[in-house]
Amino acid sequence: MPTPDSSAAERPTRSRNRRGEGGRLRQDILDAATALIEREGGATNLSLRQLAREAGISAPSVYAHFTDLDDVVDTVLNGFFDQLRDAIAAANAAEADPVAALHAGCGAYTRFALDHPGRYRALFDRRPTGPDATPSRPVPVRTDVFQTLVDAVATCAAAGRSATTEPFADAAAIWAALHGAVLLRLSVPGFPWPDLPVFTEALVTRTGLITD
Template sequence: MARDLRSDLLTAATALVETAGSADAVTLRGVAREAGVSAPAVYGHFADLTALLDAVVDRGFDDLVATIRAATADLPDPVDRLRAGCRAYVREGLAAPARYRAMFGPRRPAAGARAFDTLVAAVDACVRAGRSASRDPRADAALVWTALHGTVTLRAGGPDLPWPDLDEQVDALVTRLALVSPPVSDGTA
């Protein structure tokens, strides 16, 4: 089986971002060493370090969207999907905080559009189901996104602080900011 060197280089760069705590600390030589190849081998797959780190960010957003989709795939209720997706978002960010910081740094700010559109669609699904009072799903999704980002950033920066339960915190901020309501009872109990 042939080695997928491009993927191996991305994996090595991602690991180094996390180990070093910052994309700024990653070098092409370090990535090559981590992947077990010579430094010139990197150039067969990436023009330079910037291109490699941009690919790390792109993969980070691909992983984020895949994690959200996996967490929400089997949930029929749109509010349950929204909450589960938001919890998955926070957990993904906390699992790799240095990569998460790189994803939201100056490298590729537009790379997160697909992840944000996933959140907008989730809020909109709640509106269409009559489960959210939002009049502007995009604006309310931006509020939720900001709160999720703050949750990841603050918890990653102070992991030993006495934070409230993660699921309860995320569910509360989603409920308030996306203006969601519990399901309407059908009278059966």
């Protein structure tokens, strides 16, 4: 029977980088953090020792490329935000009709969340990451991602397709509704939820004050 420390001992040790390959180590650390977040369903309990073990390196090696564990997690989260923003923007751009574009972008948001639950939870659930980590900093502010939704609502209003007079506030309402719907689906998967695209469209139509 393995001892409590045998799993760590059995994990393959990462081979030493050749000169000029420091960038590979940095990416290996980010890849290890991503794998842990996806496997654990978030970044809440991530520790420096756990990250180093996953990457097959010693814990001090992390400091050659990152200030601390929070710096690693912030970098990974910014990458997740980029993925989410790009998915929303691509969905918006694929539709010429402003209301269809709004619905498509919101659909891309919910699909990202449900297809990548660990990544999604990590974006909005930053807490202290464990005894080996420095105190957790706030989630990186990425208002550019939210701005895609504000712009989509404003475009609907400009086209006379939404009754909103406050695109920012109504975009925030849409986001809150979608976020709540996503978390409920992830937390209570056995509930007989309505079809996701239909449910998402209904939420967006009501909270975005879509007129037709």
